[in-house]
Amino acid sequence: MSQRQLSLNAFILPTGHHIAAWRRTDxxxxxxxxxxxxxxxAQSAEAAKFDAVFVSDSVAAASGNGGSSLEELSxxxxxxxxxxxxxxxxxAAVTERIGLIGTVxxxxxxxYHLARKFASLDWISRGRAGWNLVTSSAPAEALNFNQDQLxxxxxxxxxxxxxxxxxxxxxxxxxxxxxxRDKASGQFFDPGKLHVLNHKGRHFQVRGPLNVARPPQGYxxxxxxxxxxxxxxxxxxxxxxxxxxxxxxxxxxxxxxxxKGRLARYGRRPEELKILPGxxxxxxxxxxxxxxxxxxxxELIDPRVGVNLLSGLIGADLSGYDLDGPxxxxxxxxxxxxxxxxxxxxARREQLSIRELYLRIAGARGHWTVVGTPAxxxxxxxxxxxxxxxxxFNVLAPWLPGGLDxxxxxxxxxxxxxxxxxxxxSGATLREHFGLARPExxxxxxxxxxxxx
Amino acid sequence: MSQRQLSLNAFILPTGHHIAAWRRTDxxxxxxxxxxxxxxxAQSAEAAKFDAVFVSDSVAAASGNGGSSLEELSxxxxxxxxxxxxxxxxxAAVTERIGLIGTVxxxxxxxYHLARKFASLDWISRGRAGWNLVTSSAPAEALNFNQDQLxxxxxxxxxxxxxxxxxxxxxxxxxxxxxxRDKASGQFFDPGKLHVLNHKGRHFQVRGPLNVARPPQGYxxxxxxxxxxxxxxxxxxxxxxxxxxxxxxxxxxxxxxxxKGRLARYGRRPEELKILPGxxxxxxxxxxxxxxxxxxxxELIDPRVGVNLLSGLIGADLSGYDLDGPxxxxxxxxxxxxxxxxxxxxARREQLSIRELYLRIAGARGHWTVVGTPAxxxxxxxxxxxxxxxxxFNVLAPWLPGGLDxxxxxxxxxxxxxxxxxxxxSGATLREHFGLARPExxxxxxxxxxxxx
Numbered sequence: 001m002s003q004r005q006l007s008l009n010a011f012i013l014p015t016g017h018h019i020a021a022w023r024r025t026d027x028x029x030x031x032x033x034x035x036x037x038x039x040x041x042a043q044s045a046e047a048a049k050f051d052a053v054f055v056s057d058s059v060a061a062a063s064g065n066g067g068s069s070l071e072e073l074s075x076x077x078x079x080x081x082x083x084x085x086x087x088x089x090x091x092a093a094v095t096e097r098i099g100l101i102g103t104v105x106x107x108x109x110x111x112y113h114l115a116r117k118f119a120s121l122d123w124i125s126r127g128r129a130g131w132n133l134v135t136s137s138a139p140a141e142a143l144n145f146n147q148d149q150l151x152x153x154x155x156x157x158x159x160x161x162x163x164x165x166x167x168x169x170x171x172x173x174x175x176x177x178x179x180x181r182d183k184a185s186g187q188f189f190d191p192g193k194l195h196v197l198n199h200k201g202r203h204f205q206v207r208g209p210l211n212v213a214r215p216p217q218g219y220x221x222x223x224x225x226x227x228x229x230x231x232x233x234x235x236x237x238x239x240x241x242x243x244x245x246x247x248x249x250x251x252x253x254x255x256x257x258x259x260k261g262r263l264a265r266y267g268r269r270p271e272e273l274k275i276l277p278g279x280x281x282x283x284x285x286x287x288x289x290x291x292x293x294x295x296x297x298x299e300l301i302d303p304r305v306g307v308n309l310l311s312g313l314i315g316a317d318l319s320g321y322d323l324d325g326p327x328x329x330x331x332x333x334x335x336x337x338x339x340x341x342x343x344x345x346x347a348r349r350e351q352l353s354i355r356e357l358y359l360r361i362a363g364a365r366g367h368w369t370v371v372g373t374p375a376x377x378x379x380x381x382x383x384x385x386x387x388x389x390x391x392x393f394n395v396l397a398p399w400l401p402g403g404l405d406x407x408x409x410x411x412x413x414x415x416x417x418x419x420x421x422x423x424x425x426s427g428a429t430l431r432e433h434f435g436l437a438r439p440e441x442x443x444x445x446x447x448x449x450x451x452x453x
Numbered sequence: 454m455s456q457r458q459l460s461l462n463a464f465i466l467p468t469g470h471h472i473a474a475w476r477r478t479d480x481x482x483x484x485x486x487x488x489x490x491x492x493x494x495a496q497s498a499e500a501a502k503f504d505a506v507f508v509s510d511s512v513a514a515a516s517g518n519g520g521s522s523l524e525e526l527s528x529x530x531x532x533x534x535x536x537x538x539x540x541x542x543x544x545a546a547v548t549e550r551i552g553l554i555g556t557v558x559x560x561x562x563x564x565y566h567l568a569r570k571f572a573s574l575d576w577i578s579r580g581r582a583g584w585n586l587v588t589s590s591a592p593a594e595a596l597n598f599n600q601d602q603l604x605x606x607x608x609x610x611x612x613x614x615x616x617x618x619x620x621x622x623x624x625x626x627x628x629x630x631x632x633x634r635d636k637a638s639g640q641f642f643d644p645g646k647l648h649v650l651n652h653k654g655r656h657f658q659v660r661g662p663l664n665v666a667r668p669p670q671g672y673x674x675x676x677x678x679x680x681x682x683x684x685x686x687x688x689x690x691x692x693x694x695x696x697x698x699x700x701x702x703x704x705x706x707x708x709x710x711x712x713k714g715r716l717a718r719y720g721r722r723p724e725e726l727k728i729l730p731g732x733x734x735x736x737x738x739x740x741x742x743x744x745x746x747x748x749x750x751x752e753l754i755d756p757r758v759g760v761n762l763l764s765g766l767i768g769a770d771l772s773g774y775d776l777d778g779p780x781x782x783x784x785x786x787x788x789x790x791x792x793x794x795x796x797x798x799x800a801r802r803e804q805l806s807i808r809e810l811y812l813r814i815a816g817a818r819g820h821w822t823v824v825g826t827p828a829x830x831x832x833x834x835x836x837x838x839x840x841x842x843x844x845x846f847n848v849l850a851p852w853l854p855g856g857l858d859x860x861x862x863x864x865x866x867x868x869x870x871x872x873x874x875x876x877x878x879s880g881a882t883l884r885e886h887f888g889l890a891r892p893e894x895x896x897x898x899x900x901x902x903x904x905x906x
Contacts, residue, residue: 023636033576033666035546059565061626061647061664074644077634080627080666083573089542090577093488108563112512112597120536123486124543143660144565173514174533181530183476186755191527194514207596211514213486213533302639 006385006421007241007274007392007434008412009054009101010045012038015077016399017280019309019362020300022077026402032080035090041401042091045098048408049422051433052099052130053091054223054243054394055084059108060140072308085117092125099430101130101223107156108136108145111166112206118220119171119212127216127429132223132243135160138312157230159203164222164238166206169197171219172441173209195443217431218439227255228338236262240436241274243394245339245366247346252277252368252389274391274434279381280364282371282398283406290371297398298359306358313361314340323355342366367396378414385420459838459874460694460727460845460887461865462507462554463498465491468530469852470733472762472815473753475530479855485533488543494854495544498551501861502875504886505552505583506544507676507696507847508537512561513593525761538570545578552883554583554676560609561589561598564619568663572624575668580882583674585696588613591765610683612656617675617691619659622650624672625894626662648896670884671892680708681791689715693889694727696847698792698819700799705730705821705842727844727887732834733817735824735851736859743824750851751812759811766814767793776808795819820849831867838873 014032015022022031031037042053061079062070073079084102092100100121104114114131122129135156136142142150150156178193197208224231224239235242236259246252260270282297284290303323311318316330327347330340343366347357363369370380384390397403415421427433467485468475475484484490495506514532515523526532537555545553553574557567567584575582588609589595595603603609631646650661677684677692688695689712699705713723735750737743756776764771769783780800783793796819800810816822823830837843850856868874880886 020639022634022641023639025636029634035577039546058664059569061662070644070647070649074642074647075639077641079642079647079662080664082576083569083665085538086542086570086573086577089539090546093492093543093546109566110561110598113562116512116536117539120539123535124488124539140660143658145563146658181475181482183478186473186476186528186753186758188475188530189527189532191523194523194527194532196523205596205599207593209514209532211511211533212535300639305639 003419006381006415007051007276008421009052009099009276009392009394010041010050010404011054011056011278011394011396012041012400013056014081014400016403017364017367017396018297018398019076019078019305019365020297020302021399021403023300024297024399024402027399031400032077033082035082035087037401038082038087038091039094041404042095042098044401044405044408046095048412049425050098051392052101052128052430054101054132055087055103056132057081057084057103057105057134058138058141059105059136060138060144062140069308072304075302075305085121088129089121089124092121092128097128097425097428099128099130099221099433100125101132101221101430103132103134103225105134105136105141106160106163107151108141109163111163111204112170112210115167115170115210116212118167119210119215122215122217122220123212127431129215129217130221130223130241130430132225133160133164133239134225153228154230157226157234161234162201162203164234166197166199166201166204168219169199169442170206170208170210171215172443173197174214175441175444176214179213214441217429218441221430221434221436226338231338232259232262235259235273236268237266239273241276241434244275244277245342245368246277246389247342247366247368249384249387249389252384253387256389272436274436276392276394277384277390278364278367278396279393280367280369280396280398281377281407281411282369283374283377283410284371285373287372287376290373294363294371297363301359301362303355306362307354309362309365310343310354310358313366314343318354321354324353327352327354327357339366363398364396374410374414377411378418381415382418382420456872459834459868460504460729461874462505462552462729462845462847463494463503463857464507464509464731464847464849465494465853466509467534467853469856470817470820470849471750471851472529472531472758472818473750473755474852474856476753477750477852477855480852484853485530486535488535488540490854491535491540491544492547494857495548495551497854497858497861499548501865502878503551504845505554505581505883507554507585508540508556509585510534510537510556510558510587511591511594512558512589513591513597515593522761525757528755528758538574541582542574542577545574545581550581550878550881552581552583552674552886553578554585554674554883556585556587556678558587558589558594559613559616560604561594562616564616564657565623565659565663568620568623569665571620571673572663572665572668575670575673576665580669580884582668582670583676583694583883585676585678586613586617586692587678606681607683610679610687614687614690615654615656617687619650619652619654619657621672622652622895623659623661623663624668625896626650627667628894628897629667632666667894670882671894674883674887674889679791684791685712685715688712688726689721690719692726694729694887697728697730698795699730699821699842700795700819702837702840702842705837706840709842725889729845729847730837730843731817731820731849732846733820733822733849733851734830734860734864735822736827736830736863737824738826740825740829743826747816747824750816754812754815756808759815760807762815762818763796763807763811766819767796771807774807777806779804780807780810792819816851817849827863827867830864831871834868835871835873
């Protein structure tokens with residue numbers, strides 16, 4: 001198949017992406033901590049030849065934004081989840097080909113820990129690890145890590161940039177052929193092929209070397225999710241895939257053109273960065289059935305949950321306002337700037353009440369909601385894919401595992417009939433699924449350049 | 454079987470415990486990063502009904518002690534390994550009953566991260582996780598975490614004590630029956646059964662709650678490895694198992710009596726803390742064969758490796774001294790105090806040269822070396838077990854997987870014939886294997902006490 005192919009990742013939240021999904025009768029009760037359920041989801045996605053499973057994260061039980069409280073949290077299934085490294089390593093042991101992308105924040109972490117955990121995951125999975133880099137944007141996260149509040153947005157991104165540099169430097173500690181393992185002479189590795197990083201920067205001082213060999217992929221695939229100005233810039237410089245949120249084709253096209261256009265200044269080609277918006281698909285055998293299923297889900301949302309969720313996304317407490325009145329005037333906050341702008345714009349454009357707005361975002365939380373028949377959903381995917389809006393999608397199943405099963409059973413075959421999605425894996429690593437080159441070790445490159453000069 | 458039973462853990466280092474093990478022809482070349490090999494070891498230990506596998510750790514490639522250098526490191530297989538959480542989570546997915554103990558340092562970590570990773574591992578394994586708490590004692594580790602040198606020994610232990618308190622507090626965030634998951638009413642959990650820790654201490658400020666439900670074991674089993682004075686005290690207060698190093702029955706008995714004697718002051722009974730010395734067994738069908746195998750291993754040690762290893766353990770550079778002369782006079786250092794005293798004492802007692810001393814410790818690195826037939830090894834184990842020196846052992850296989858296979862095939866049946874070791878698992882969790890009670894949630898206890906008053 002020489003035609004350009006879609007990438008598809010299965011996004012895993014415990015009960016699915018819709019805030020009220022846990023209340024569906026077909027969603028397992030013990031979904032949050034049941035490894036057997038996660039294994040079943042990953043194996044289904046692998047049988048369907050998805051590029052990867054994608055696990056989100058947060059280092060707090062509640063967001064701590066806006067009107068969030070334990071009472072409101074108690075009406076959702078979102079307070080608890082398995083930690084990404086342990087979850088993905090377990091999945092690595094019982095899958096063979098599917099990629100394993102985990103979200104890890106740079107905000108309250110150390111590059112040495114993160115570099116070795118991802119290197120280990122890449123070894124355990126034989127080259128299937130991906131890191132979704134985020135900075136922590138929930139005030140509740142700061143409170144779990146010796147701080148009273150979040151660092152400013154810009155500060156977080158500066159730290160993230162240095163963090164990535166250190167992590168990639170550590171991954172290059174050992175050249176790929178450093179280990180000679182000569183049992184007769186007693187030489188285990190060639191010391192000329194081990195490199196001490198000696199990083200001394202503004203946020204980090206890390207000597208190295210890493211105590212894990214260079215990962216099978218060279219570097220695990222670097223994914224990013226920030227769509228703010230500094231988020232786009234760090235993505236253009238370092239990311240290999242972007243997880244982004246757009247409600248309309250036009251918005252996705254503008255983002256796609258903007259980010260791809262930034263690559264050249266870092267000496268990169270457009271195909272070196274995959275742009276993967278979220279899609280929240282609700283499938284039905286007819287359009288009416290799909291709409292009815294979507295309505296059924298929406299009706300499960302408790303108004304307190306809806307307002308709380310909206311408050312968290314928008315960065316302001318909306319619990320005192322009339323649900324059926326308009327969104328109040330809000331000052332721009334320092335957190336979640338791009339998400340806030342997206343929501344304010346949506347409310348203004350369509351003149352939505354607070355209730356209408358939370359209903360709009362509670363399901364897909366800012367992502368693209370597509371409700372229809374398999375052919376209708378495939379049409380929309382094809383349109384975005386072929387008109388400069390996406391290289392593939394993160395599939396945010398409304399509920400799990402059923403919502404993903406239906407997408408796999410009904411939409412994926414439709415995409416295959418159109419020649420848009422693989423029938424079989426052609427590669428073994430996540431990097432190969434995404435069509436990304438394996439990065440050469442910086443010290444080997446340096447040596448090659450020295451010889452060339 | 455009502456007789457008191459031995460606990461046995463299989464200690465996993467990539468190529469085995471002996472420093473030159475990797476040079477044996479039967480040790481796999483790619484041992485360090487090959488998950489299939491680790492799975493095979495864990496499954497063998499589980500088939501033999503071991504209590505747990507036990508993974509050591511270090512957050513640096515080289516110790517950075519004494520005469521350590523990259524050249525010397527390159528003569529060993531010790532520079533790289535898989536990270537414990539990712540390794541153990543992968544093993545959890547392909548085993549059913551065996552415990553999974555991982556070493557994690559409190560020195561460069563955050564309690565929130567550690568609490569949630571162990572809680573996740575406990576969920577993924579359905580109650581089989583154990584945490585071997587250490588403080589970092591290698592200067593090279595400090596250099597990977599923004600520091601120029603290690604904090605003083607006492608400071609490290611004070612931090613460790615507070616760290617454990619925070620972690621256990623976070624594990625109690627959710628009461629065991631907090632989750633009602635009432636799909637009809639929309640109530641997912643009972644907010645009265647979720648507790649916010651609000652810890653504010655000298656080293657940490659952590660609000661909580663944890664974003665993982667209370668672990669199946671209540672708390673994952675807490676193991677400790679320090680044998681210094683503050684190490685013994687923190688163990689007596691909080692540990693449920695101790696991994697310790699003793700060369701003689703007398704030394705092990707003295708340690709056993711000392712630590713068990715400290716428990717009462719914390720309101721604990723002797724059986725609430727298992728004392729598990731390391732044993733480094735070299736098995737042969739005759740004593741001569743066992744001795745020949747041990748000599749064969751010892752002869753594989755490069756003198757540069759031996760001196761470097763000894764320097765690291767003793768905290769002083771010995772590379773300039775005559776190998777066949779005595780150990781020089783050494784000032785006590787701040788690091789590894791108990792290990793240093795053990796070695797100086799051994800050298801003095803037996804008038805060993807530097808070479809003799811490194812040969813003595815290079816194999817078992819301070820642990821108890823037992824070379825003999827299966828019956829002879831079982832005799833010694835039985836002696837320690839029945840004479841107040843041990844509740845069980847961490848089996849440090851000289852090489853892997855072969856050395857463990859032989860212990861399982863030859864020594865374990867001998868222990869079973871004597872009624873000292875289980876034929877089948879009677880419990881499902883690590884806590885049950887060790888015969889330890891499941892701790893009640895502190896808030897439930899508090900409520901019970903309030904009612905009683």
